[in-house]
Amino acid sequence: MTPIRIAAIALIIAGVLGLAYGGFSYTKDTTAVKVGPLELKVKEKETVNVPMWAGVGAIVIGGLLLVMGSKKG
Known part of the structure; x- marks a missing residue:
């Protein structure tokens, strides 16, 4: 199987x-507050939407x- 076919699939x-x-x-994970040696970390949930045209393309x-x-082959 060629690399082009793998990329296509x-x-x-x-x-x-x-x-x-x-x-x-x-x-x-993001750092919300950093005071000296103490850090307060927060977990943020991010969402990425995939446009329909990108999927069809x-x-x-x-x-x-x-x-x-x-x-070719």
Whole structure:
């Protein structure tokens, strides 16, 4: 399997997941207060929304790479 086909399949999978879930969230630690040797850390939940056009675009580009990659080889 060529690297182009692997990238194409990864783009298609990422596009489908982006359309299915619409985004993802993660938690990050931030320092709220730092006074001398004492630190107060806070966990913040961040959400990233994946636009529909990005998911569709990833699927289309992945499909094109898959077709073009198979015609070359």
